[in-house]
Amino acid sequence: MSDGAQFRQVSPVRLYQRIVEQIEQAIARGDLKPGQRLPSERELVSQFGASRPTVREALRVLESNGLVRSRPGDPNGPEILPFSSAGLAKEMTRLVQFDNVSMAELISFRMILDGSASLLAARLRSEEELSAMEQTLAVMSDAIEVGYEEFSKADVAFHEAVAVASRNSLIEVCNQVVRGAVLSLISDKVSHAGNSTALMRESLHHHQEVLEAIRAGDGLAAARISRRTLYDYYAGYVPESEQGPLLALVEKEDT
Amino acid sequence: MSDGAQFRQVSPVRLYQRIVEQIEQAIARGDLKPGQRLPSERELVSQFGASRPTVREALRVLESNGLVRSRPGDPNGPEILPFSSAGLAKEMTRLVQFDNVSMAELISFRMILDGSASLLAARLRSEEELSAMEQTLAVMSDAIEVGYEEFSKADVAFHEAVAVASRNSLIEVCNQVVRGAVLSLISDKVSHAGNSTALMRESLHHHQEVLEAIRAGDGLAAARISRRTLYDYYAGYVPESEQGPLLALVEKEDT
DNA sequence: TGAGCTTACTGGTCAGGCCAGTTATAGCGA
DNA sequence: TCGCTATAACTGGCCTGACCAGTAAGCTCA
Numbered sequence: 001m002s003d004g005a006q007f008r009q010v011s012p013v014r015l016y017q018r019i020v021e022q023i024e025q026a027i028a029r030g031d032l033k034p035g036q037r038l039p040s041e042r043e044l045v046s047q048f049g050a051s052r053p054t055v056r057e058a059l060r061v062l063e064s065n066g067l068v069r070s071r072p073g074d075p076n077g078p079e080i081l082p083f084s085s086a087g088l089a090k091e092m093t094r095l096v097q098f099d100n101v102s103m104a105e106l107i108s109f110r111m112i113l114d115g116s117a118s119l120l121a122a123r124l125r126s127e128e129e130l131s132a133m134e135q136t137l138a139v140m141s142d143a144i145e146v147g148y149e150e151f152s153k154a155d156v157a158f159h160e161a162v163a164v165a166s167r168n169s170l171i172e173v174c175n176q177v178v179r180g181a182v183l184s185l186i187s188d189k190v191s192h193a194g195n196s197t198a199l200m201r202e203s204l205h206h207h208q209e210v211l212e213a214i215r216a217g218d219g220l221a222a223a224r225i226s227r228r229t230l231y232d233y234y235a236g237y238v239p240e241s242e243q244g245p246l247l248a249l250v251e252k253e254d255t
Numbered sequence: 256m257s258d259g260a261q262f263r264q265v266s267p268v269r270l271y272q273r274i275v276e277q278i279e280q281a282i283a284r285g286d287l288k289p290g291q292r293l294p295s296e297r298e299l300v301s302q303f304g305a306s307r308p309t310v311r312e313a314l315r316v317l318e319s320n321g322l323v324r325s326r327p328g329d330p331n332g333p334e335i336l337p338f339s340s341a342g343l344a345k346e347m348t349r350l351v352q353f354d355n356v357s358m359a360e361l362i363s364f365r366m367i368l369d370g371s372a373s374l375l376a377a378r379l380r381s382e383e384e385l386s387a388m389e390q391t392l393a394v395m396s397d398a399i400e401v402g403y404e405e406f407s408k409a410d411v412a413f414h415e416a417v418a419v420a421s422r423n424s425l426i427e428v429c430n431q432v433v434r435g436a437v438l439s440l441i442s443d444k445v446s447h448a449g450n451s452t453a454l455m456r457e458s459l460h461h462h463q464e465v466l467e468a469i470r471a472g473d474g475l476a477a478a479r480i481s482r483r484t485l486y487d488y489y490a491g492y493v494p495e496s497e498q499g500p501l502l503a504l505v506e507k508e509d510t
Numbered sequence: 511t512g513a514g515c516t517t518a519c520t521g522g523t524c525a526g527g528c529c530a531g532t533t534a535t536a537g538c539g540a
Numbered sequence: 541t542c543g544c545t546a547t548a549a550c551t552g553g554c555c556t557g558a559c560c561a562g563t564a565a566g567c568t569c570a
Binding site: 016020053056061064072083085087088092098099105106109113116123168170173178219244245248 | 267275282308311312316319338342346350352360363364367368374375378421424499503
């Protein structure tokens with residue numbers, strides 16, 4: 001290791017990147033708030049001293065990152081969008097698709113997130129949050145008669161309510177994303193195989209147990225049950241050779 | 256709810272988006288593997304039947320998402336990059352910056368991830384992985400004399416080794432990202448305040464305890480200790496009024 | 511055979527232009 | 541005066557064509 005000056009690798013910075021940076025920072029600093037408008041492209045051209053194609057490249061990048069939205073003909077210019085987790089979801093979906101993340105890893109991660117959410121919810125939930133969860137379970141119960149589609153929607157709503165009660169938006173977002181990834185991967189199989197009233201009743205029962213533990217403030221139980229619920233529900237989609245990590249999570253406090 | 260046809264909101268799809276989609280899908284399908292090259296911009300122009308600015312907008316978006324890289328003058332065309340979690344990290348950093356995710360939430364999330372990683376590592380680790388962890392601790396021990404910079408690097412390496420042993424790349428990546436976010440948020444304070452040999456020794460001791468639990472295969476203890484270690488280390492950066500969720504995680508099995 | 515130069519490409523950037531769409535506004539009619 | 545409508549001035553989407561500074565392959569010459 002030399003003790004002289006440390007040089008970092010340099011990379012040529014494209015003009016459009018400088019523009020992206022400037023606008024990103026303006027948003028990060030709060031100079032530009034959601035709902036506010038950017039100047040028109042032609043105006044930006046003169047402000048940045050770049051050509052229109054260059055400015056447009058910058059806007060397309062910002063747009064694809066969900067920071068702004070341009071509508072043709074809008075005289076007010078591109079709109080600054082409120083933050084959304086869509087970008088995060090997209091990135092995580094890519095992670096799953098490209099980086100060969102296995103089904104087992106996904107479900108394992110979901111068990112961790114959902115279990116933690118239940119634990120935190122049991123210890124932090126307010127009365128309003130509790131009744132919100134109760135309500136989603138009521139919807140779930142009714143939905144059994146309607147069909148799997150509705151049931152699944154209520155299921156998601158319940159987990160969402162738990163995540164909200166955990167008071168941690170990272171858990172909320174990540175759980176949402178991972179849940180989406182899992183569901184999209186098994187959607188073809190489940191839409192037919194899962195349309196069983198008995199299975200739905202069983203699932204509902206599990207969810208009621210989780211809710212009961214949350215109501216009782218028993219975080220450990222809530223976490224354990226919610227992990228096991230997920231395991232029971234999804235283990236069938238995981239090859240036996242990869243079930244080790246899943247079992248490691250359900251056996252957690254079984255001794 | 257009508258029982259007729261369901262119409263979804265439509266939004267005009269830009270030309271550049273179609274190009275992005277096609278290339279993204281080609282990569283997702285595996286038709287384009289990392290290291291392979293895309294045709295030159297002018298060649299893409301004729302393949303897609305779009306103009307160069309449009310093709311360039313697509314390439315800029317792909318580039319900003321970390322999927323490809325263009326170098327001026329390269330006769331082989333833009334390169335398909337291997338997957339990297341940089342994009343995920345960027346999105347999560349944005350989540351923290353824009354969506355007012357508090358320090359408490361970040362640390363809480365980190366405790367969950369790191370705790371789960373330790374738990375899984377305790378139950379799944381191989382001998383090689385165990386000795387890899389031991390080695391990082393040895394480096395950490397030596398680094399105390401060198402300085403905080405080195406120590407911190409070895410610290411990260413240890414957590415990384417644990418995450419690898421958890422056999423779950425989602426944990427690995429997310430933990431990495433969240434750790435980066437936490438560190439970048441407190442970097443200014445810690446670089447001076449943390450340069451204490453005593454603190455480093457204490458931190459090292461905690462890490463040794465975690466490793467011991469992992470070696471013993473005691474997942475619950477490993478998780479508990481690693482959560483507590485993080486709490487002790489970072490609680491000072493969290494206002495007291497927001498420490499509830501953190502305490503909810505360390506008191507987990509204290510009764 | 512090897513070193514150096516040339517050339518044919520690459521991507522980065524710009525200028526200018528056309529088109530379809532949106533909207534504010536001016537003007538019209540009641 | 542008020543409400544509606546038609547227009548005009550803008551917007552972004554997209555294209556053509558061009559210039560420049562690089563790169564690297566291939567050619568030439570020693």
